[in-house]
Amino acid sequence: xxxxxxxxxxxxxxxxxxxxxxxxxxxxxxxxxxxxxxxxxxxxxxxxxxxxxxxxxxxxxxxxxxxxxxxxxxxxxxxxxxxxxxxxxxxxxxxxxxxxxxxxxxxxxxxxxxxxxxxxxxxxxxxxxxxxxxxxxxxxxxxxxxxxxxxxxxxxxxxxxxxxxxxxxxxxxxxxxxxxxxxxxxxxxxxxxxxxxxxxxxxxxxxxxxxxxxxxxxxxxxxxxxxxxxxxxxxxxxxxxxxxxxxxxxxxxxxxxxxxxxxxxxxxxxxxxxxxxxxxxxxxxxxxxxxxxxxxxxxxxxxxxxxxxxxxxxxxxxxxxxxxxxxxxxxxxxxxxxxxxxxxxxxxxxxxxxxxxxxxxxxxxxxxxxxxxxxxxxxxxxxxxxxxxxxxxxxxxxxxxxxxxxxxxxxxxxxxxxxxxxxxxxxxxxxxxxxxxxxxxxx
Numbered sequence: 354x355x356x357x358x359x360x361x362x363x364x365x366x367x368x369x370x371x372x373x374x375x376x377x378x379x380x381x382x383x384x385x386x387x388x389x390x391x392x393x394x395x396x397x398x399x400x401x402x403x404x405x406x407x408x409x410x411x412x413x414x415x416x417x418x419x420x421x422x423x424x425x426x427x428x429x430x431x432x433x434x435x436x437x438x439x440x441x442x443x444x445x446x447x448x449x450x451x452x453x454x455x456x457x458x459x460x461x462x463x464x465x466x467x468x469x470x471x472x473x474x475x476x477x478x479x480x481x482x483x484x485x486x487x488x489x490x491x492x493x494x495x496x497x498x499x500x501x502x503x504x505x506x507x508x509x510x511x512x513x514x515x516x517x518x519x520x521x522x523x524x525x526x527x528x529x530x531x532x533x534x535x536x537x538x539x540x541x542x543x544x545x546x547x548x549x550x551x552x553x554x555x556x557x558x559x560x561x562x563x564x565x566x567x568x569x570x571x572x573x574x575x576x577x578x579x580x581x582x583x584x585x586x587x588x589x590x591x592x593x594x595x596x597x598x599x600x601x602x603x604x605x606x607x608x609x610x611x612x613x614x615x616x617x618x619x620x621x622x623x624x625x626x627x628x629x630x631x632x633x634x635x636x637x638x639x640x641x642x643x644x645x646x647x648x649x650x651x652x653x654x655x656x657x658x659x660x661x662x663x664x665x666x667x668x669x670x671x672x673x674x675x676x677x678x679x680x681x682x683x684x685x686x687x688x689x690x691x692x693x694x695x696x697x698x699x700x701x702x703x704x705x706x707x708x709x710x711x712x713x714x715x716x717x718x719x720x721x722x723x724x725x726x727x728x729x730x731x732x733x734x735x736x737x738x739x740x741x742x743x744x745x746x747x748x749x750x751x752x753x754x755x756x757x758x759x760x761x762x763x764x765x766x767x768x769x770x771x772x773x774x775x776x777x778x779x780x781x782x783x784x785x786x787x788x789x790x791x792x793x794x795x796x
Contacts, residue, residue, distance in 0.1 A: 426496045426549045433491050433558040438501065441526055442490050444534045445505055449488055455479030464536045465527075470595065477594045481587060483510045486517050491562060492526075496549040499528040500537075504559060506566060513658040514583055519569040521562070525550065586650070586657055597750070600784040601759055640776055642702035643682065645669045646787075649697040655681035662691050670701060676753075695751060703775045739767045740779060746794040752778035759788050768795065 487508035508517035671684035749756035
C-alpha cells in the first residue's frame with residue numbers, strides 16, 4: 354500500500370514538474386491568455402453583480418412608487434366651521450358681488466384658470482341675477498398647508514322669479530405667494546387632492562349640510578311646479594346667448610381680417626348708409642304664415658316667464674298675427690293668440706302688400722316650399738349651395754333690417770345658402786348658425 358502511494362506521489366510530482374517547465378517555456382504566450390481569461394471572468398462577475406444591483410434598485414424604486422401612489426393624504430375628522438376665516442369670507446363676498454355685477458375682471462383676478470367661455474357665461478348670467486341675499490361660507494382644512502375646502506350655501510334671486518333659490522357649491526381655496534386666497538378651478542389637481550375632497554364631502558356634517566340644501570330646494574319645487582321649467586329655460590337661454598356671443602366674436606375677427614386683407618372691399622360702417630337698408634320701391638312683403646324650425650315653448654305672453662300653453666314641434670305651422678320688435682311673434686293657437694320666440698320660426702307664406710292698400714285681400718299669398726329632406730332636426734333646412742355677395746352687406750340674426758348684426762359679407766365672398774325666401778331675404782349658414790342677408794345683394 355505504501356509503495357503504491359509513493360508511486361502516485363512520484364507520478365504527480367513528475368507531471369507538475371513537466372507542466373512548470375512547459376509553462377516557463379511558453380510563458381510569453383500562455384500568460385496573456387491567462388490574463389485575458391481572468392479579466393473576462395472578472396468582467397462577467399462584475400456585469401452580473403451590476404445587473405443584480407440594478408434589479409434590486411429597480412425593485413426598491415418600484416416599491417417606493419407604489420407606496421407614493423397609494424399613499425393617500427390623511428383626511429382629518431374636524432368639524433365643519435362657519436365664518437372661521439375672515440379672509441375667505443371676504444373672498445367669496447367679493448366674488449359673488451362680481452357675479453351679480455358681471456365684473457369679469459374681478460372674477461378673473463380671484464379665480465385661477467377662467468377661460469373665455471366662462472367669462473362670457475358669467476357676463477350673460479349676471480343679466481338675470483338680481484342679488485345673493487343669503488351667503489353662508491363653511492370650511493374644512495384642505496389637503497395642503499394654507500388651503501381650505503369651502504362649501505358655500507347661497508340663495509340667488511333672479512329678476513324673473515319672485516323667490517330666492519337655494520343652492521350649494523364646493524370650492525378648493527388656495528393661497529398664493531403673496532398670502533392672498535384664490536379659487537383654484539384649473540381642474541389639474543392630482544388624484545390625492547381629489548380623493549381628499551371626496552372623503553371630506555362624505556363626512557357626516559357635510560352630508561347634513563347637503564341634505565339641508567336639498568330639502569329646501571325640493572320644498573320649493575313642491576310648492577311651484579314651474580320652478581324646474583324656469584331653471585331649465587334660463588340655462589338654455591344663457592347657453593344660447595353665450596354660443597351666439599362666441600360666434601359673433603369669431604365672425605367679427607374674421608370680418609376684420611377680411612377687411613384688412615382686401616382693400617378693394619371697403620368695410621360697411623355705422624356712419625355710412627348700409628346697402629341693404631337703402632330705399633326700395635318694391636312693395637312690402639308681409640309674412641302671413643310661419644313654421645317652427647325647432648322644438649319651442651308656446652307661451653301666453655311675450656315673456657320667458659309667461660305661462661306655457663304648449664310646445665311646437667319642428668315643422669308645426671301657425672298663422673302669424675304680428676312680429677314684435679322684442680323678438681317674439683304673436684301667432685294664432687287653438688282658437689286664440691299665443692307667443693313664440695321669433696328666432697325659432699321661419700316664413701312659409703307671404704303676400705305682397707298693395708302700395709295703395711296694404712290690406713288688399715285680392716293679393717294671392719306666395720308660398721315658399723321646402724323638400725322633406727330639408728325639414729330635419731337641426732333647426733334649419735338643408736343647404737342648397739352657395740350665393741355670392743354682389744355688394745357689401747350686413748349679416749343679421751333675423752330677417753329684418755332691425756335684426757341683430759352678426760357681421761359683414763364683402764363683395765365676392767361666398768355664403769352657404771339655406772334658402773331664398775319670398776320676403777326679400779336669403780337664409781344662410783354663418784359661423785354654424787342660421788343668419789340672413791338681403792337677397793338684392795347676393796346672387
